[in-house]
Amino acid sequence: MTTKRTGAKIVMEALVRQGVNTIFGYPGGVVLPLYDEMLNWPQVKHVLVRHEQCAAHAADGYARSTGKVGVCLATSGPGATNLVTGIANALLDSVPMVAITGNVNSWALGTDAFQETDVQGITIPITKHNYVVTEADDLPGVLEEAFFLASTGRKGPVLVDITKDAFLKTSDIPFPERVERRGYTAQVPVDLLALGEAEQALAAAERPVVIAGAGVLWSNSSQELIALADKCDLPVINSLLGLGVFPRNDPRSLGMMGMHGEQAATTAVQNADLVLAIGIRFDDRLTGKTSGFAPNATVVHFDTDASEFSKCIAAHIPVRGDLAQSLGAFLKRAPQKSHGSWWSQIRQWQAEFPIVVPPKDRLLARHVIAELDRATQSEAIISTDVGQHQMWTAQLYQFKRPYQWLSSGGLGTMGFGFPAAIGAAFANPGKEVWAVVGDGGFQMTMQELITAVEHNLDVKICLVNNGYLGMVRQWQEMFYDNRYSHVVMGSPDYGKLAEAYGVHYIQCSTNDALADTIEAARRAPGPVLCEFIVEMEENVFPMVAAGATNDHILADPLNRKSEVPA
Amino acid sequence: MNPEVHHYTLVAYVHDEDGTLNRMLSVLRRNRVTLDSFSAASAEEPGYARLTASIRGDEAIITRCVRQIEKLVCVVWCTFSGGGKNVARELALVELKQSPSDLFPIFPISEIHHVRVAQETTESITLEIAAHPYHMDELLSKLEGYGIRRVARTGVIALPLENA
Numbered sequence A: 001m002t003t004k005r006t007g008a009k010i011v012m013e014a015l016v017r018q019g020v021n022t023i024f025g026y027p028g029g030v031v032l033p034l035y036d037e038m039l040n041w042p043q044v045k046h047v048l049v050r051h052e053q054c055a056a057h058a059a060d061g062y063a064r065s066t067g068k069v070g071v072c073l074a075t076s077g078p079g080a081t082n083l084v085t086g087i088a089n090a091l092l093d094s095v096p097m098v099a100i101t102g103n104v105n106s107w108a109l110g111t112d113a114f115q116e117t118d119v120q121g122i123t124i125p126i127t128k129h130n131y132v133v134t135e136a137d138d139l140p141g142v143l144e145e146a147f148f149l150a151s152t153g154r155k156g157p158v159l160v161d162i163t164k165d166a167f168l169k170t171s172d173i174p175f176p177e178r179v180e181r182r183g184y185t186a187q188v189p190v191d192l193l194a195l196g197e198a199e200q201a202l203a204a205a206e207r208p209v210v211i212a213g214a215g216v217l218w219s220n221s222s223q224e225l226i227a228l229a230d231k232c233d234l235p236v237i238n239s240l241l242g243l244g245v246f247p248r249n250d251p252r253s254l255g256m257m258g259m260h261g262e263q264a265a266t267t268a269v270q271n272a273d274l275v276l277a278i279g280i281r282f283d284d285r286l287t288g289k290t291s292g293f294a295p296n297a298t299v300v301h302f303d304t305d306a307s308e309f310s311k312c313i314a315a316h317i318p319v320r321g322d323l324a325q326s327l328g329a330f331l332k333r334a335p336q337k338s339h340g341s342w343w344s345q346i347r348q349w350q351a352e353f354p355i356v357v358p359p360k361d362r363l364l365a366r367h368v369i370a371e372l373d374r375a376t377q378s379e380a381i382i383s384t385d386v387g388q389h390q391m392w393t394a395q396l397y398q399f400k401r402p403y404q405w406l407s408s409g410g411l412g413t414m415g416f417g418f419p420a421a422i423g424a425a426f427a428n429p430g431k432e433v434w435a436v437v438g439d440g441g442f443q444m445t446m447q448e449l450i451t452a453v454e455h456n457l458d459v460k461i462c463l464v465n466n467g468y469l470g471m472v473r474q475w476q477e478m479f480y481d482n483r484y485s486h487v488v489m490g491s492p493d494y495g496k497l498a499e500a501y502g503v504h505y506i507q508c509s510t511n512d513a514l515a516d517t518i519e520a521a522r523r524a525p526g527p528v529l530c531e532f533i534v535e536m537e538e539n540v541f542p543m544v545a546a547g548a549t550n551d552h553i554l555a556d557p558l559n560r561k562s563e564v565p566a
Numbered sequence B: 001m002n003p004e005v006h007h008y009t010l011v012a013y014v015h016d017e018d019g020t021l022n023r024m025l026s027v028l029r030r031n032r033v034t035l036d037s038f039s040a041a042s043a044e045e046p047g048y049a050r051l052t053a054s055i056r057g058d059e060a061i062i063t064r065c066v067r068q069i070e071k072l073v074c075v076v077w078c079t080f081s082g083g084g085k086n087v088a089r090e091l092a093l094v095e096l097k098q099s100p101s102d103l104f105p106i107f108p109i110s111e112i113h114h115v116r117v118a119q120e121t122t123e124s125i126t127l128e129i130a131a132h133p134y135h136m137d138e139l140l141s142k143l144e145g146y147g148i149r150r151v152a153r154t155g156v157i158a159l160p161l162e163n164a
């Protein structure tokens, strides 16, 4: 028999049952009963952020760096609405997350009571599922189901909105032994018929490629992918979020494709006769103009989510099923192959269009990222913000394994990088965690410096300061005739800011000091803010302009033979 | 290029919970699918509801919508068809101005289209019409000559031939 306990206690019990050791939150009136109860549960660390958006991003970083469900908590009204960006961000990138919000007493719902907001209504389009709970009796079932939904199938954020009285009421209802939900399949069985077709398509292919995305990450099927590439001699290309699911130092890795992807990777896809798309959703940043995507290829699409098939790119062979299982089964059946002449063509493209790091006469963002990769031996957990620095990190950091790369892909949320790194640092004590951020995005969430200081958190910030909203400036330069409109980004004196927060600060503006700066930051305990003053008007290449097909790649000027002196 | 607009009937079997309708309508709205009617009520099993929506749009977009609706945690299954394959009806209450004695010519129609008199007063008569959705518009236009005061329509409800 379960004894009677309050709703607040049930919430804490649920967290412990789920193995959650850290939650990110911010208190307020209606969640007071939960905050009071929390004091009795030292095994669950609560991290007090300075803005609820950062609670969601930190929970997201916790999830992306571990594969476990991240948990964030906020009060009703403004607390809950501040979570919205972080929840939307998690949905687009399929990040397992449970967001808990308080709401006003159940009898006051609908009366515009103080800090009442229809959080369920607001978050319906940006959650996998959500609940309003007004009875303590419902909490065990709902919370168990929330974690189940967040962490199974195609993962995503689930929000549980709990009224104040539900925290206070008591219940002796036990947690359910198992969760089942009619119409919801946690592990979609493999479509064996389609798998057979995929096998034949691969057997017949002369120029196959794999495009691997974050689906491989979330289904823990990286090993199957590596074995498959090995057995069938497949070039493996990554989407932005797929970085890390296939080791970049594997000779079969071609790196990221798409708008700022490697030219050889994008070109290989354009010339392929078979695309094995594994756990990707064909974002427009990856496909370019869809009508011109991989025009001669048969597309085999592996995914657990049927709504992804032929949503953007026609899937000639959709293979539905839990990815770990379908890749495992495919690996067994797939024919052993080698593709010598295809590879020599690819090697030629790679030699012709490498990702280049320019000469070191002045400090460029690319120098900084390349040095970060070298110094950390490609082993660090890297979180980025959104913009040019994000693309350079994707191009230059040689990610080795899953759960090492944290970046906002779908929503492209500026402000994500630093709080996500905080979440990752809490989840990975003893591991090296870097946030690579721009001067624009960092200023959106830099108030979290104090959170890092309070916990003496080992998180290093690589602030790439180019004095501009660089990515937007680049578009204005290239597509708006150099008319810079509101992209000059003023910054505070980061040295003084760091001092005010009590954060160790290092500034670097030359290549000569670069290696020492990064080494000093790595050695210093606790949070370190490294500000790199870089070239202001550096552009990201290669580039496929928005709306163009992937055949129209603007190469890096350093790769444009005619422009580079011999 | 304008996508081709067609009429479809979407039928879903769902968990009868708060938010279910919002979630489904939210998917249709986001995909800019036109909703002509929507009807929902409890199904034969407790805790579940059946929904029927008449929608208009491009087939590719509607296919995408239905997949996104199927994916909702609150939806057990969802199908759509271009008509014909469903048993479908719509109910309308039509209030006419004239007195009953003027209505004599309607009765031949009524035999075909299941028209019944739901209420009569000295100034008005309210007819109850249950018809296949294809006939409803036609029938209502025939009644126009009799002076329609008010019309309330349920929208289509349907049971797909296959499926549960």
Ligand SMILES: Cc1ncc(C[n+]2csc(CCOP(=O)(O)OP(=O)(O)O)c2C)c(N)n1
Binding pocket: A385, A386, A387, A388, A389, A390, A412, A413, A414, A415, A437, A438, A439, A440, A441, A442, A464, A466, A468, A469, A470, A471, A472, A489
């Ligand atoms: C919240 C938010 N607002 C606006 C944008 C649009 N945006 C994309 S990149 C970018 C510039 C980012 O500048 P910065 O952080 O300095 O990084 P950089 O591109 O210079 O590396 C902007 C404004 C966005 N992605 N997110």
